[in-house]
Amino acid sequence: MRRLSSLEDHFRITEIERAAGESFRNINMAIVADDQPISRQDFQRFVADHGAFVWLVDGVIVAYLLLEQVDGAAHIEQVTVHPEHARRGIGAQLIVVADSWARERGLPAVTLTTFRDVPWNAPYYERLGFRVFLPRDWGSAMGARMETEAARGLESWPRLAMIRPVSKLGTAEADVHE
Numbered sequence: 001m002r003r004l005s006s007l008e009d010h011f012r013i014t015e016i017e018r019a020a021g022e023s024f025r026n027i028n029m030a031i032v033a034d035d036q037p038i039s040r041q042d043f044q045r046f047v048a049d050h051g052a053f054v055w056l057v058d059g060v061i062v063a064y065l066l067l068e069q070v071d072g073a074a075h076i077e078q079v080t081v082h083p084e085h086a087r088r089g090i091g092a093q094l095i096v097v098a099d100s101w102a103r104e105r106g107l108p109a110v111t112l113t114t115f116r117d118v119p120w121n122a123p124y125y126e127r128l129g130f131r132v133f134l135p136r137d138w139g140s141a142m143g144a145r146m147e148t149e150a151a152r153g154l155e156s157w158p159r160l161a162m163i164r165p166v167s168k169l170g171t172a173e174a175d176v177h178e
Helices: 007-025 040-048 090-104 122-127 140-151
Strands: 002-004 052-057 060-070 073-081 109-115 131-133 159-165
Touching: 002 090, 007 040, 007 052, 007 060, 007 073, 040 052, 040 060, 052 090, 060 090, 060 140, 073 090, 090 109, 109 122, 109 140, 122 159, 140 159
Parallel strands: 073 109
Antiparallel strands: 002 052, 052 060, 060 073, 109 159, 131 159
């Protein structure tokens, strides 16, 4: 089950982010594993803009999604599933939520930035219908976002932006594969 997030969810979201980060440590990407989760202040902005969602299993938050508008598209700032609940389709369902969020705002596409060679990053998003979003097609905000990520040390591993047109199907009808 999903719901809009509230500021009270911040602590649990940071727990999920830290747990998921450990997967990066296992593939020699400790800088990613050690990256600080979203601050309460930054999280509050997503909550206020109705761009923060959580996924619950048996009343416990096990995943979250942060969305904002970037260059005329819905941008997934973060989608994270706790490792204990991975590989159950929750991430894919949250991508459907991103589609709905974009459609409600009249936005034509969903974008994200990710690691090219990490199996649960770009290859996963490709299976969900995302394609590489080339720099020549970016707006200024996406370009600035990629520069900021590089400045944080993420350029040590190939990164890319990805894009997917918003599904024409309703949330309940969307065909989601994981």
